[in-house]
Amino acid sequence: MTPRTEAELAAIIREARAPLRIEGGGTRPIGGPTNGARLSTSAMRGIALYEPGALTLVVGAGTPLAEVEAALAAEGQRLAFEPMDHRGLLGTEGTPTIGGVVAANVSGPRRVQVGACRDFLLGVRFVDGAGRIVRSGGRVMKNVTGYDLAKLMAGSYGTLGVLTEVALKVLPAPQAAASLTLRGLDDTRAIAALARALGSPFEVTGAAHLPGKGETLLRIEGFAESVAYRAGRLRELLAGFGTVTVEDDPEAVAACWRDIRDVAAFHGRAGDVWRLSVKPTDAPGIVAGLGGVEALHDWGGGLIWLLAPEGRGQAIRAAVAARGGHATRVRGTGADAFHPRPAPVAALEAGLRRRFDPRGLFNPGLMDGTREGA
Amino acid sequence: MQMPDPNPAILARKAELVARLREVLPADAVISDPAETRAYECDALTAYKCPPLAVVLPASTQEVAEALRICHEMGVPVVPRGAGTSLAGGALPTADSVILGVARMNAVLETDYDNRFIRVQAGRTNLSVTGAVEEQGFFYAPDPSSQLACAIAGNVAMNSGGAHCLKYGVTTNNLMGVTMVLMDGTVIELGGAHLDAGGYDLLGLICGSEGQLGVVTEACLRILHKPEGARPMLIGFDSNEVAGACVSDIIKAGVLPVAIEFMDRPCIRATEDFAHAGYPDCEALLIVEVEGSEAEIDAQLALIEEIARRHDPVELRQSRSEEESARIWLGRKSAFGAMGQINDYMCLDGTIPVSALPHVLRRIGEMSREFGLDVANVFHAGDGNMHPLILYDANRPGDLERCEAFGAEILKLCVEVGGCLTGEHGVGIEKRDLMRCQYGADDLAAQMDVKDVFDPAWLLNPAKVFPLDASSARRAA
Numbered sequence A: 001m002t003p004r005t006e007a008e009l010a011a012i013i014r015e016a017r018a019p020l021r022i023e024g025g026g027t028r029p030i031g032g033p034t035n036g037a038r039l040s041t042s043a044m045r046g047i048a049l050y051e052p053g054a055l056t057l058v059v060g061a062g063t064p065l066a067e068v069e070a071a072l073a074a075e076g077q078r079l080a081f082e083p084m085d086h087r088g089l090l091g092t093e094g095t096p097t098i099g100g101v102v103a104a105n106v107s108g109p110r111r112v113q114v115g116a117c118r119d120f121l122l123g124v125r126f127v128d129g130a131g132r133i134v135r136s137g138g139r140v141m142k143n144v145t146g147y148d149l150a151k152l153m154a155g156s157y158g159t160l161g162v163l164t165e166v167a168l169k170v171l172p173a174p175q176a177a178a179s180l181t182l183r184g185l186d187d188t189r190a191i192a193a194l195a196r197a198l199g200s201p202f203e204v205t206g207a208a209h210l211p212g213k214g215e216t217l218l219r220i221e222g223f224a225e226s227v228a229y230r231a232g233r234l235r236e237l238l239a240g241f242g243t244v245t246v247e248d249d250p251e252a253v254a255a256c257w258r259d260i261r262d263v264a265a266f267h268g269r270a271g272d273v274w275r276l277s278v279k280p281t282d283a284p285g286i287v288a289g290l291g292g293v294e295a296l297h298d299w300g301g302g303l304i305w306l307l308a309p310e311g312r313g314q315a316i317r318a319a320v321a322a323r324g325g326h327a328t329r330v331r332g333t334g335a336d337a338f339h340p341r342p343a344p345v346a347a348l349e350a351g352l353r354r355r356f357d358p359r360g361l362f363n364p365g366l367m368d369g370t371r372e373g374a
Numbered sequence B: 001m002q003m004p005d006p007n008p009a010i011l012a013r014k015a016e017l018v019a020r021l022r023e024v025l026p027a028d029a030v031i032s033d034p035a036e037t038r039a040y041e042c043d044a045l046t047a048y049k050c051p052p053l054a055v056v057l058p059a060s061t062q063e064v065a066e067a068l069r070i071c072h073e074m075g076v077p078v079v080p081r082g083a084g085t086s087l088a089g090g091a092l093p094t095a096d097s098v099i100l101g102v103a104r105m106n107a108v109l110e111t112d113y114d115n116r117f118i119r120v121q122a123g124r125t126n127l128s129v130t131g132a133v134e135e136q137g138f139f140y141a142p143d144p145s146s147q148l149a150c151a152i153a154g155n156v157a158m159n160s161g162g163a164h165c166l167k168y169g170v171t172t173n174n175l176m177g178v179t180m181v182l183m184d185g186t187v188i189e190l191g192g193a194h195l196d197a198g199g200y201d202l203l204g205l206i207c208g209s210e211g212q213l214g215v216v217t218e219a220c221l222r223i224l225h226k227p228e229g230a231r232p233m234l235i236g237f238d239s240n241e242v243a244g245a246c247v248s249d250i251i252k253a254g255v256l257p258v259a260i261e262f263m264d265r266p267c268i269r270a271t272e273d274f275a276h277a278g279y280p281d282c283e284a285l286l287i288v289e290v291e292g293s294e295a296e297i298d299a300q301l302a303l304i305e306e307i308a309r310r311h312d313p314v315e316l317r318q319s320r321s322e323e324e325s326a327r328i329w330l331g332r333k334s335a336f337g338a339m340g341q342i343n344d345y346m347c348l349d350g351t352i353p354v355s356a357l358p359h360v361l362r363r364i365g366e367m368s369r370e371f372g373l374d375v376a377n378v379f380h381a382g383d384g385n386m387h388p389l390i391l392y393d394a395n396r397p398g399d400l401e402r403c404e405a406f407g408a409e410i411l412k413l414c415v416e417v418g419g420c421l422t423g424e425h426g427v428g429i430e431k432r433d434l435m436r437c438q439y440g441a442d443d444l445a446a447q448m449d450v451k452d453v454f455d456p457a458w459l460l461n462p463a464k465v466f467p468l469d470a471s472s473a474r475r476a477a
């Protein structure tokens, strides 16, 4: 089913008698197995409003991400949260949609500095499981009118409602960018170097550590002179960690961070892929304790990508639970892709689900962990 | 303003309630003497007052949980309170409610510069969070003008903003985690020193929920290293339209100032009389502040100057020193004080798309004449968050009502042009009955569904946010 309007969508949902599998571009099949008739948002598309001078974009949920990015680029702007493209990592094809980005709260390396997709979400429209058309937030930068259901929808993977329209804050694309690289640092030293840079006033917009390549990388962006100045200051600041090399060719910088964003190092390789969100300085210990896994670090250490053999889920979850954070299996099979929540939180999530999807129509099983205690 | 009638059954059990609270809290943490509870009868929206049944001042999450469990068992409403600076009546008690104040919970629990966060008890004041980390060169970014007094608890409940949120975002963008107690006494942790939620973004949901979903007792906040420097520039224009167009052009040019503040002529005049900041006598004035090293600041200000010159400013002043910066900010910072000198005032905070600025200012001017009340506008122009200040005389019969009616018209106008009722102060009781201007029945029902899940008996912070008739069936259930 591919409704063209919100009203059509609402009618489909009201009449539905069996589960629905909500799909944008189908490029991010994250979560537990879910059956149900395919319901695609792809026909609810198009840019409803774009005001570059107000940094606002309102767009149909089914609009291809590429179309959004092209429209922004034409005005020298961009989605600052840098949504990753999951196709290479998950081996999927199709056209990523902006609704899918929001539903999965997809962000990239710049998240560490500017915030996640949810931080740029100004408002949403969605249809819930009772067929209600609901609007929350709006299109303005600051809005505390009523509860923030937009945040609730971001990252709920279609289990609370089908997004039909999203309003996003956009930002100017910078004039210049540079990558700074340190080589040969072990994980602990690398994370310490990234922490030093992130704790400086030099506005680092990317902070990654790639043990496989032996590279520890920083990104800075802005006006050309400012990038050059900050690159120099960071080089001084990090002198104790080794020699810093600077790359400022725009294409090379873009390609380097696109690969980090899309976890290119794991493309086409066998094994489960895990995404861990942790306190940055905990990252080296977690990875070392696990053994037998391959890791990439982004967000200054706060995001760990793991390539692990099947069946390591319990060990990974235990390592994270001991220190705080969460682990999501983004590739691999099984019902427990999402980190189990403590019982009282799981109860709240289950309560929300009963309210917004009383008949359990939307992606049943996808966010399992919601119902588990821990 | 209609408030629900107090429940006589609760009023009758006051002695029992107080006795039970005293069993779990130290003697000085339970206040029931009407002479003392009066101190909690209102917040900064002083037009509305009502002393609570009792006040509790717990010192720990555990004590909060015990107090809530008792109130829950006895069916007593609870109004959480930080510092009581809400401008929306968010902390206004009802006669049958217990005020739960977190002011005694103000400890710093953990500072971590490597991972860039601070964990505090929620009663800690906003400014003292920065105070705890500034020796290391760090700061907590959201900076409401009330930051000397207001508590992180209130900031989280209202999702408060500040002058610098154009660059750094508001509370929700800087909040990493909370410890929160549900109405039945259950303690939950949301988020923490890591980023993003593992399941639903409940942290994002509770931020801005105005104390209606749970009592926040601790917060984990993102801290940042201070910029190397910051300097403002003052630009005067002879029309609001042109000033508005200049704001748009600055934003489009790719500079991201930390603040773009806007003052209109009535506001400029009043602050000049009061603070003598040396502002030009013009229709509209912008203060644009940028950050970075000296050279970066110079470059950004030069670019902004070039853009501004295209709009024929009547005055243009780049700050070159700390002293000049202070002078440029002086008038803006004393704007509210200046208004207070002239008269009583009501401060609105509707947000509009930046493009609608000239139209909205023109309409506000027309309405000011219709209602016969003066208005001064001072606001965060970069993000469209207006602060019209309506001047009235509280001692003149009918003035407050006229002022409120005028305010409601301004807020409706904000919604009409694509904006919202409140950008940072919250709905509270003040804008409760206007919610239907912005949201349809289903939109409100969806929000109230969330309330049902977190607080099924609707005991937490009663009579706020939702129109009473919209919530009555749920409250009775």
Ligand SMILES: Cc1cc2nc3c(=O)[nH]c(=O)nc-3n(C[C@H](O)[C@H](O)[C@H](O)COP(=O)(O)OP(=O)(O)OC[C@H]3O[C@@H](n4cnc5c(N)ncnc54)[C@H](O)[C@@H]3O)c2cc1C
Pocket (backbone or CB within 6 Å): B043, B044, B079, B080, B081, B082, B083, B084, B085, B086, B087, B089, B090, B091, B102, B122, B143, B144, B145, B146, B149, B150, B151, B152, B153, B154, B155, B156, B157, B158, B159, B160, B161, B162, B163, B210, B211, B212, B214, B215, B216, B217, B336, B424, B425, B426, B461
């Ligand atoms: C002069 C002045 C200037 C201001 N400037 C700004 C500004 O620039 N930006 C801005 O955003 N606001 C501003 N405000 C408004 C106000 O300061 C903010 O809303 C602030 O966050 C309120 O904090 P508080 O601690 O005083 O909360 P209170 O007034 O005590 O309470 C506010 C709300 O929070 C709830 N609450 C309090 N504690 C808790 C808790 N522990 N758990 C759950 N809920 C709780 C209350 O029930 C109430 O709904 C200003 C106010 C004044 C008087």
